[in-house]
Amino acid sequence: MINKLTLSVCALVIGTSSYAQAKQPEFAAHHCKAGEINAQHYRNFPAALEEAQNRLQGLAAVKQARENKAADISVMGISASHKYIIPVVFHVYGTVHNGDTVNDAVIIDALYKTNEDFQGQTADFADIDPEFTGVKDSLNVEFRLAELDPEGNPTSGIIYHPQSSGAGNYSSSDVKNDHWDNYKYMNVYIQNDLYADGVTNNSGVAWYPDSGMSDDGLARVTYNGAYLGTNTDENFRSVLTHEFGHFLDLIHTFEGGCKRGAAKRCGKTGDKNCDTPQQNSWQMNPGDGGILNCLGETINWQNFMAYSDQYANYTQDQVDRMVNGLASPARQSLWSASNLVATGTNY
Ligand SMILES: [Zn+2]
Numbered sequence: 001m002i003n004k005l006t007l008s009v010c011a012l013v014i015g016t017s018s019y020a021q022a023k024q025p026e027f028a029a030h031h032c033k034a035g036e037i038n039a040q041h042y043r044n045f046p047a048a049l050e051e052a053q054n055r056l057q058g059l060a061a062v063k064q065a066r067e068n069k070a071a072d073i074s075v076m077g078i079s080a081s082h083k084y085i086i087p088v089v090f091h092v093y094g095t096v097h098n099g100d101t102v103n104d105a106v107i108i109d110a111l112y113k114t115n116e117d118f119q120g121q122t123a124d125f126a127d128i129d130p131e132f133t134g135v136k137d138s139l140n141v142e143f144r145l146a147e148l149d150p151e152g153n154p155t156s157g158i159i160y161h162p163q164s165s166g167a168g169n170y171s172s173s174d175v176k177n178d179h180w181d182n183y184k185y186m187n188v189y190i191q192n193d194l195y196a197d198g199v200t201n202n203s204g205v206a207w208y209p210d211s212g213m214s215d216d217g218l219a220r221v222t223y224n225g226a227y228l229g230t231n232t233d234e235n236f237r238s239v240l241t242h243e244f245g246h247f248l249d250l251i252h253t254f255e256g257g258c259k260r261g262a263a264k265r266c267g268k269t270g271d272k273n274c275d276t277p278q279q280n281s282w283q284m285n286p287g288d289g290g291i292l293n294c295l296g297e298t299i300n301w302q303n304f305m306a307y308s309d310q311y312a313n314y315t316q317d318q319v320d321r322m323v324n325g326l327a328s329p330a331r332q333s334l335w336s337a338s339n340l341v342a343t344g345t346n347y
Contacts, residue, residue: 031282031307032239033205034246035255037170041207048210055209055249055328062320084141084326084335087343088186089155091178094163097192097225098200104158107190108145110229110240115142117241117304117311124302124312129291131298135275136313139322143186143244147344150180154344166196167222168205175220182214183333184343186247189222203227203239206246209330219330221247238311241304249325250318253306254279258294273317276300285309 042049088111095102116122120138128136145157159178166172167189179187194202204223213219221243229237251271258278259269266274277297284291284301287309291301302312314322325331333339340346 032203032242032252033168034207034243035252037205038208038246041170041210041213045210045212048212051210051212051329052208055324058327059320059324062324066316066320082140084139085340085345086141086143086186086334087146087184087339087345088143088157088188089146089149089180090158090188090190091161091167091174092158092190092225093161093165093167093174094192094225095160097190097231100226100228100231102190102225102228102231104156106225106229106231107158110237111143111145113229113237114241114244117238118143118244118314120313122312124310127310128302128313129298129300132300132302132313132315135300135315135317137316137319139248139314139319141322141326144345146180146185148342150184152342163192165191165193167191167220168194168202169196170218172218175222176217179217179220182217182219182330184339186334187220189220190225190228191222192224192226194222194224200224200226203236204243206243208246208249208251209325209328211328211330214330219247235309235311238304238308241311245305245314245318245322248322248331249328250305250314250321252282253300253303254282254284257281260294271305271318273315273321275315275317276303276305279306282307 042052090107092102092107118139118141120136125136125138146155147157149155161174161178164174167174175187175189192200194205202224204221204227206221207213207219210219223240223243225231227236227239253271253276255270258280270276270278277299278293278295279299280293284299284306285308286301291299293299300306300313300315302308302310304311304314305318326335337346
């Protein structure tokens, strides 16, 4: 059941379907900028790069726990069957994005479906390219709207603001001014023009875990309301899942393209995972002319961290990387038992 909607990216659709034409009258190719903005972040802040490198040292323990089928993953002493609950607050700027309405119902539905993506509960998860049935995996996580605000008052977890733009820019004043404690809440900013450049079809962008950003109130996912849940098609709405993947430390599977001679250095190429083959480019779907990379390997074109025509799965290595990311200084307090009580998400 390949949903043919010519490719789209973290950001855009160069579509030929009637849907895409209706939604994207202008030809554009605004890709997800997560790769470049995080690289820029590491150039600007050496401490952030050091933290990212240190974080990877924990990955071996996570993989070992999986290998041993350990009852307790040695990371943070949590059980292998642990369910992570992440309190989320949505900051919504303007309620009409490219003609689509952004309201509580749309957000609740979008978040529900993103949880299904992470938990492997979609029909697409069962419809994986056979080469990847052995490595596809899910993360036992639930992103849950906060029910208590930073002052301890009841909240819907969805806060509306006047129309604004630029929340995809690193030092966005909206992000800084409106954030809720980054160590207690995952902050998601919904705007239509992510970079305040007049372009309204960029779909999203996010930064990897970094305590410097959390200290400054800048940790975030930024997303376009026009691509939330039912405001877009069933496949493209999974770009929200893609951005949440970045938030938990996942890299694009196509990052850096495909390098010959690098087959044995899979931990250093592409998304730095070994069960996600390198991709020649971001545009690799069956309908794009082939799914074999420069080494002749079949790519996991249905991966959430690619630009897929049929978003369907994460892999075991990606899940390990997310578990490790969840244990990082910038994320570990989010799902702590005391924080779930503080944010009203402990039900
Ligand atoms: Zn991305």
